[in-house]
Amino acid sequence: MIVVDSVRRLLRAPPGRLCCPCRSRCSAASATYPSAGWVRQTFLRFFQERHRHQVVPSAPVRPRGDPGLLFVNAGMNQFKPIFLGTADPQSDLARYRRVTNSQKCMRAGGKHNDLEDVGRDFYHHTFFEMLGNWSFGDYFKEEACSMAWELLTQVYEIPKDRLYVTYFGGDSSLGLSADEECRDVWLGLGVPPSHVIPFPLRENFWEMGDTGPCGPCTEIHYDHVGGERNAAALVNQGNSDVVEIWNLVFMQYSREADGSLRQLPQHHVDTGMGLERLVTVLQNKHSNYDTDLFTPILDAIHKGCKGPRYRSLVGEADVGHVNMAYRVVADHVRALSVCIADGVYPGMTRTEQVLRRILRRAMRFSSEVLHAPPGFLASLVPVVVKVLGDAYPELRRNMDQIINIINENEAAFHSSLLLGQRIIDRTLQQMGPSKLFPEIVWSLYLNLGFPLDLIGLILEEKGVRLDLAALEQLVQEDAKRKAQTQREELERSGLHLNVHLLAELQQGGVPATDSSPKYAYELGQDGRYVFSPCHATVLKLYKDQSFQTEVGEGQCCGVLLDRTCFYAEQGGQASDQGYLVRLGQEDVLFPVESVQLSGGYMIHKVIAPETLQVGDQVQLFVDEAQRLACMVNHTATHLLNFALRRVLGDSTQQQGSHVTAERLRFDIRTKEGVTVQQLQEVEAVIQELIEQNEAVYTAEVPVKLASGIQGLRTVDEVYPNQVRVVSVGVPVERVLAPDSTAAVHTSVELCCGTHVLKTGTVQDLAIISEHQLVKGISHIIAVTGEQAKQAREAGQSLAKEVDILSARVKLGSSSIPEMQRLSKEVGYLTKVSAPFHRRRAPGWLVF
Numbered sequence: 074m075i076v077v078d079s080v081r082r083l084l085r086a087p088p089g090r091l092c093c094p095c096r097s098r099c100s101a102a103s104a105t106y107p108s109a110g111w112v113r114q115t116f117l118r119f120f121q122e123r124h125r126h127q128v129v130p131s132a133p134v135r136p137r138g139d140p141g142l143l144f145v146n147a148g149m150n151q152f153k154p155i156f157l158g159t160a161d162p163q164s165d166l167a168r169y170r171r172v173t174n175s176q177k178c179m180r181a182g183g184k185h186n187d188l189e190d191v192g193r194d195f196y197h198h199t200f201f202e203m204l205g206n207w208s209f210g211d212y213f214k215e216e217a218c219s220m221a222w223e224l225l226t227q228v229y230e231i232p233k234d235r236l237y238v239t240y241f242g243g244d245s246s247l248g249l250s251a252d253e254e255c256r257d258v259w260l261g262l263g264v265p266p267s268h269v270i271p272f273p274l275r276e277n278f279w280e281m282g283d284t285g286p287c288g289p290c291t292e293i294h295y296d297h298v299g300g301e302r303n304a305a306a307l308v309n310q311g312n313s314d315v316v317e318i319w320n321l322v323f324m325q326y327s328r329e330a331d332g333s334l335r336q337l338p339q340h341h342v343d344t345g346m347g348l349e350r351l352v353t354v355l356q357n358k359h360s361n362y363d364t365d366l367f368t369p370i371l372d373a374i375h376k377g378c379k380g381p382r383y384r385s386l387v388g389e390a391d392v393g394h395v396n397m398a399y400r401v402v403a404d405h406v407r408a409l410s411v412c413i414a415d416g417v418y419p420g421m422t423r424t425e426q427v428l429r430r431i432l433r434r435a436m437r438f439s440s441e442v443l444h445a446p447p448g449f450l451a452s453l454v455p456v457v458v459k460v461l462g463d464a465y466p467e468l469r470r471n472m473d474q475i476i477n478i479i480n481e482n483e484a485a486f487h488s489s490l491l492l493g494q495r496i497i498d499r500t501l502q503q504m505g506p507s508k509l510f511p512e513i514v515w516s517l518y519l520n521l522g523f524p525l526d527l528i529g530l531i532l533e534e535k536g537v538r539l540d541l542a543a544l545e546q547l548v549q550e551d552a553k554r555k556a557q558t559q560r561e562e563l564e565r566s567g568l569h570l571n572v573h574l575l576a577e578l579q580q581g582g583v584p585a586t587d588s589s590p591k592y593a594y595e596l597g598q599d600g601r602y603v604f605s606p607c608h609a610t611v612l613k614l615y616k617d618q619s620f621q622t623e624v625g626e627g628q629c630c631g632v633l634l635d636r637t638c639f640y641a642e643q644g645g646q647a648s649d650q651g652y653l654v655r656l657g658q659e660d661v662l663f664p665v666e667s668v669q670l671s672g673g674y675m676i677h678k679v680i681a682p683e684t685l686q687v688g689d690q691v692q693l694f695v696d697e698a699q700r701l702a703c704m705v706n707h708t709a710t711h712l713l714n715f716a717l718r719r720v721l722g723d724s725t726q727q728q729g730s731h732v733t734a735e736r737l738r739f740d741i742r743t744k745e746g747v748t749v750q751q752l753q754e755v756e757a758v759i760q761e762l763i764e765q766n767e768a769v770y771t772a773e774v775p776v777k778l779a780s781g782i783q784g785l786r787t788v789d790e791v792y793p794n795q796v797r798v799v800s801v802g803v804p805v806e807r808v809l810a811p812d813s814t815a816a817v818h819t820s821v822e823l824c825c826g827t828h829v830l831k832t833g834t835v836q837d838l839a840i841i842s843e844h845q846l847v848k849g850i851s852h853i854i855a856v857t858g859e860q861a862k863q864a865r866e867a868g869q870s871l872a873k874e875v876d877i878l879s880a881r882v883k884l885g886s887s888s889i890p891e892m893q894r895l896s897k898e899v900g901y902l903t904k905v906s907a908p909f910h911r912r913r914a915p916g917w918l919v920f
């Protein structure tokens with residue numbers, strides 16, 4: 074009891090009290106429960122104050138630089154570089170030992186996909202909050218289990234006899250014995266043997282992916298029924314009475330490409346507990362939907378559609394799926410709100426497509442089952458914001474936009490439904506009702522987001538049988554294409570050092586690569602950029618997943634040098650290319666195809682024309698033309714960012730960018746679409762900055778100092794402790810002065826890229842395309858210098874041709890076949906010239 078009191082005192086906050094919402098299973102009208110807010114706070118404080126963990130904010134649900142992942146689906150996602158050993162040694166990430174957080178998670182696609190369960194049961198959501206604590210090379214099994222037990226039984230006061238724990242029971246095929254260490258920890262904590270249950274690999278061995286860190290886990294399950302019974306037999310049986318609440322993973326192995334397991338250089342703990350499930354336990358409910366995280370939303374649904382009340386029914390008892398519809402809508406509107414606030418909009422690309430599916434599923438349940446009026450879904454958003462806004466203020470900040478996007482998508486869905494109907498009708502007329510048409514179905518599904526099940530229904534009504542085998546083939550082909558893209562992505566990163574090699578480097582005292590020479594260039598008298606020479610020593614050669622002392626002729630390898638002037642792909646700027654020569658043997662070039670950064674080490678991908686050895690002295694030659702073009706385009710990207718903000722206002726937000734030698738792409742989140750006139754104004758602002766030939770200042774400063782810059786806008790990235798400030802026209806010291814407003818009036822960004830020294834080097838910038846793949850996010854493509862001039866000229870001459878052709882078509886002076894030909898030609902030219910034509914008034918194509 075003394076411990077309990079001291080923990081309570083430590084946590085200070087008295088439990089927030091909720092009046093009993095009088096749900097079906099609750100008889101005590103006067104009962105009070107801890108609120109979800111208190112439960113969340115208590116978790117974080119327990120680990121922070123009692124066990125010295127650092128509280129880390131939730132990462133956005135859009136994954137940062139993890140192409141294999143659709144959404145953040147576990148608390149550990151943002152810490153993956155630590156597990157892989159690839160964290161930048163200069164970043165906070167590399168210094169984390171004990172951290173805790175409450176992470177926004179989505180499980181609606183990819184490896185973890187609970188979408189189909191949502192609504193059918195009481196405890197699977199698409200969006201949920203995962204409470205977690207982590208040890209990175211710090212404590213391990215004993216402390217992790219005892220902290221979890223202390224929190225659940227002493228702080229939250231969950232009766233011990235309702236809890237069951239599982240541990241890994243071993244796997245003979247992998248040569249892994251049972252995790253008896255974990256079992257003994259639980260027994261030592263006083264958990265009775267009848268509540269400690271072994272499970273095989275499938276349940277109790279956690280893997281991040283096909284390869285990479287993994288290890289046994291131990292789960293804590295809660296029996297909602299309790300009493301005299303022993304519910305051990307119901308654990309992991311998909312029974313809603315006995316539900317997993319917490320999973321503690323012990324990362325101790327790494328799954329290798331050949332399927333074998335190797336000990337990790339460092340052991341870690343990674344835990345995750347679903348807040349919604351925990352709150353259900355603490356509020357003495359049986360369903361997550363009966364807690365204060367959901368009841369306000371369910372009430373609002375009732376008010377909005379005026380149908381029968383929610384009654385917590387499932388399965389056959391839920392006649393007409395009304396209760397399921399309540400759960401689906403409540404779940405999905407939370408998911409939509411959180412995703413949109415984090416910049417994932419319903420759309421056509423992978424992740425966006427999943428969100429669009431969620432939105433359309435919510436709409437169909439709202440209108441078809443709950444008979445809700447138009448605009449209903451968006452009307453629930455303020456309630457979601459009220460429930461979750463304190464924990465995730467970005468919801469509050471973006472509420473209006475969430476509402477707009479949901480409403481716009483609702484309208485688009487209705488019109489695409491009508492369009493889909495028309496396409497189906499027309500196709501049926503053309504093909505005859507007996508024909509099968511998988512391609513059309515596939516295109517409706519992919520291009521219009523028309524749900525496959527709905528297409529099936531319409532076809533059924535019309536007595537048409539769909540060729541499912543042909544449709545399946547299209548699905549397979551699509552999956553194959555996607556897998557191919559993924560493979561290519563993997564190949565591209567084929568020279569990434571794995572966790573063991575990174576640990577070998579770190580433990581062997583190999584210092585991070587000194588890449589400061591990449592910034593060593595100046596502007597000569599003649600206006601040309603002069604790049605300083607750079608010499609280096611080969612420290613390691615890497616091939617076939619291991620370090621070698623030499624690589625032979627014709628072999629592709631990774632070369633680690635003590636220093637480099639090459640730029641590795643990062644911050645949206647493409648990697649440099651070039652070559653190395655061995656000192657004293659200048660006639661043999663070792664081409665550098667690309668450069669990658671991992672854990673502070675820069676790996677140069679080289680195809681060796683001759684033997685190369687560790688210890689060789691080399692001189693580095695960057696392809697200067699390509700580098701300069703990247704520098705021009707990177708600075709131009711900063712100018713574009715600034716100009717867009719000036720023209721469109723402060724509510725715009727950079728979503729991403731990519732800079733290559735050929736062009737730059739800039740993605741921006743805007744409330745409204747961007748007009749042609751605004752794009753012209755943007756170009757004019759940039760032109761002015763170019764003409765003024767402003768100096769581009771850069772300096773490295775501590776991130777804490779830089780984050781104090783008034784008006785500075787950062788992107789969603791993990792910044793190292795030392796950041797580079799890039800400022801146009803105002804020296805960095807002046808930008809950093811306490812009351813400076815420079816960042817409002819000029820371009821100031823935190824950026825590790827390489828930049829020109831004067832804006833005049835950019836010469837010119839032409840926006841060659843602007844389009845919205847996803848509503849609310851504009852993708853802008855621009856070119857600079859000579860290319861910009863050429864683009865402008867090409868655009869003008871194409872526009873002229875289109876005008877002439879349009880006029881001829883309008884006059885109708887030609888014969889019908891001639892008209893058709895002209896019409897086609899106009900269409901073709903329109904496509905070709907579209908990027909250059911954006912600057913014309915809309916509607917010019919109507920004839």
Ligand code: ATP
Binds near residue numbers: 187197201318346
């Ligand atoms: P389940 O078997 O119940 O689907 P899981 O094994 O997929 O759970 P983990 O991946 O171990 O769960 O995630 C850790 C914790 O996150 C779980 O113990 C649970 O509390 C919570 N959780 C997982 N998936 C969901 C979900 N879809 N909705 C709500 N909470 C979830």
Ligand code: MG
Binds near residue numbers: 187
């Ligand atoms: Mg699951």
